[in-house]
Amino acid sequence: MALRFVIIGGGPGGHAAASHAAKLGAEVTIIERDIIGGAAHLWDCIPSKAMIATGSALNFINRSEQMGLTDVKAQLDFAGLRDRIQSIEDRLESSASTLLRSQGVRVIEGTGRLVGPHQVVAETTGGAVELEADAILLSTGSRPRIPDWAEPDGDRVLTTRDAYPPKDLPSHMIVIGSGVTGVEFVSMFSSFGCDVTLIVSRQQVLPAKDPEVAAALEDEFLARGVRLFKGARAQGIERQDDGAVKVLCDDGRSAVGSHALLAIGSIPNSEDLGCDLAGVEVNTWGYIDNNHHCVTNVPHVYVAGDLSGKLPLSSVATMQGRKIAEHAMGMHTRDHRHLDYDKAASAIFTEPEIADVGLAEAEAFAEGRKIRVTKVPFSASAKALINNSPRGFVKILSDPATGVVLGGSIVGRHAAELISVIALAVTAGLKVEDIVDSLFVHPALAEALAEASD
Numbered sequence: 337m338a339l340r341f342v343i344i345g346g347g348p349g350g351h352a353a354a355s356h357a358a359k360l361g362a363e364v365t366i367i368e369r370d371i372i373g374g375a376a377h378l379w380d381c382i383p384s385k386a387m388i389a390t391g392s393a394l395n396f397i398n399r400s401e402q403m404g405l406t407d408v409k410a411q412l413d414f415a416g417l418r419d420r421i422q423s424i425e426d427r428l429e430s431s432a433s434t435l436l437r438s439q440g441v442r443v444i445e446g447t448g449r450l451v452g453p454h455q456v457v458a459e460t461t462g463g464a465v466e467l468e469a470d471a472i473l474l475s476t477g478s479r480p481r482i483p484d485w486a487e488p489d490g491d492r493v494l495t496t497r498d499a500y501p502p503k504d505l506p507s508h509m510i511v512i513g514s515g516v517t518g519v520e521f522v523s524m525f526s527s528f529g530c531d532v533t534l535i536v537s538r539q540q541v542l543p544a545k546d547p548e549v550a551a552a553l554e555d556e557f558l559a560r561g562v563r564l565f566k567g568a569r570a571q572g573i574e575r576q577d578d579g580a581v582k583v584l585c586d587d588g589r590s591a592v593g594s595h596a597l598l599a600i601g602s603i604p605n606s607e608d609l610g611c612d613l614a615g616v617e618v619n620t621w622g623y624i625d626n627n628h629h630c631v632t633n634v635p636h637v638y639v640a641g642d643l644s645g646k647l648p649l650s651s652v653a654t655m656q657g658r659k660i661a662e663h664a665m666g667m668h669t670r671d672h673r674h675l676d677y678d679k680a681a682s683a684i685f686t687e688p689e690i691a692d693v694g695l696a697e698a699e700a701f702a703e704g705r706k707i708r709v710t711k712v713p714f715s716a717s718a719k720a721l722i723n724n725s726p727r728g729f730v731k732i733l734s735d736p737a738t739g740v741v742l743g744g745s746i747v748g749r750h751a752a753e754l755i756s757v758i759a760l761a762v763t764a765g766l767k768v769e770d771i772v773d774s775l776f777v778h779p780a781l782a783e784a785l786a787e788a789s790d
């Protein structure tokens with residue numbers, strides 16, 4: 337009899353697991369209360385990147401005089417942007433759910449919860465559906481964290497879920513939080529011509545990133561006129577009579593703008609999942625601990641995506657989903673590669689774009705580890721000059737004794753695409769010579785990777 341695999345939550349983790357397990361021969365049921373594709377498609381990755389793409393196009397076109405064009409001016413059509421986001425989401429949702437259905441996956445529209453170690457119930461508009469499972473995946477994701485001093489109203493005080501896009505184009509957006517999500521918003525709204533203030537709790541935007549990378553982004557923000565409140569923590573938001581918002585900081589400073597946006601992290605969707613009825617342990621922060629196969633403390637219950645408390649990235653959730661499907665189907669042989677979170681590439685879709693993978697310079701320094709660091713600016717790249725995007729650099733970290741590539745960071749146009757070459761090298765244990773000896777296209781931005789490896 338086929339393995340009965342029940343999945344709660346149809347985001348990237350649940351979707352990938354469902355699709356892969358169905359291909360491997362499992363009898364798969366997935367329960368989703370919103371859309372297949374999850375928060376990633378509805379509120380997070382897709383709408384944010386669609387807005388960012390429009391902002392970049394706007395900037396690029398308005399700089400086109402530098403490319404020998406005249407009288408080319410673009411203006412933002414906010415209603416058109418909304419339609420574009422909707423149409424991208426519709427297409428992705430339709431292809432994601434069509435794919436699952438074509439693979440024989442049973443898709444239940446409803447809210448799922450555990451009612452026993454092998455039992456799941458889906459509450460649907462047509463009533464409760466009871467399911468028996470041999471393996472269960474919990475992939476219910478996360479939602480924006482709302483501090484007790486803020487009351488989002490979906491109008492002027494926003495979470496990331498209200499902001500893609502907001503009802504009106506903000507005249508002055510105050511972004512609270514300078515992690516990945518916060519800086520993406522800053523970049524996007526400043527591209528649209530909005531005034532932007534960023535509340536930065538530390539002395540550096542992107543506090544977890546390489547200082548050189550963060551400095552490149554700060555320079556761009558300052559050049560665009562973004563106001564940075566460094567070393568300030570927001571501790572209150574007041575609405576004013578004219579509709580404006582005032583953000584109060586703990587150091588006495590305050591900022592007044594048309595909108596405030598909270599970008600201060602997320603919390604996992606683990607309440608109401610019935611974990612106690614299945615014996616699944618939820619940790620103090622609401623995440624579900626799991627091992628390198630994403631198995632929880634209950635051997636046939638898996639967790640993927642943001643709920644797993646690992647890297648909160650869609651790409652990671654997808655890979656977890658695939659690995660879980662293989663494990664549930666008994667395919668975790670000795671050759672099976674474990675998921676190595678340290679080798680996950682990530683990107684920040686700001687202007688300039690930022691991407692990194694593997695070991696960071698500051699981390700190597702803190703560990704007292706000997707590394708070779710090589711860096712090449714895009715201003716030396718023919719293709720970057722042709723593209724009118726000479727800002728940024730490629731940095732590659734390798735082992736000085738063996739030449740094995742340990743990590744890298746890229747700042748500049750198409751960084752999120754280019755990092756794949758370094759990610760492949762890090763995952764496959766390739767050496768800098770392997771990159772140098774690869775015959776890349778000329779002229780291409782990738783040539784900078786070969787030069788930085790030399």
Ligand SMILES: Cc1cc2nc3c(=O)[nH]c(=O)nc-3n(C[C@H](O)[C@H](O)[C@H](O)COP(=O)(O)OP(=O)(O)OC[C@H]3O[C@@H](n4cnc5c(N)ncnc54)[C@H](O)[C@@H]3O)c2cc1C
Binds near residue numbers: 348368373376385446
């Ligand atoms: C603004 C923003 C931008 C981002 N951009 C990127 C990016 O560019 N690249 C990237 O890799 N990552 C990005 N992320 C992170 C990424 O969105 C998440 O890591 C990813 O969505 C997590 O996937 P998941 O599988 O946990 O499911 P989610 O996408 O969180 O979806 C979970 C699904 O479970 C459903 N659900 C919840 N509870 C139940 C229940 N009880 N029953 C049935 N269904 C339920 C929900 O409706 C939802 O559809 C971004 C995040 C944010 C906030």
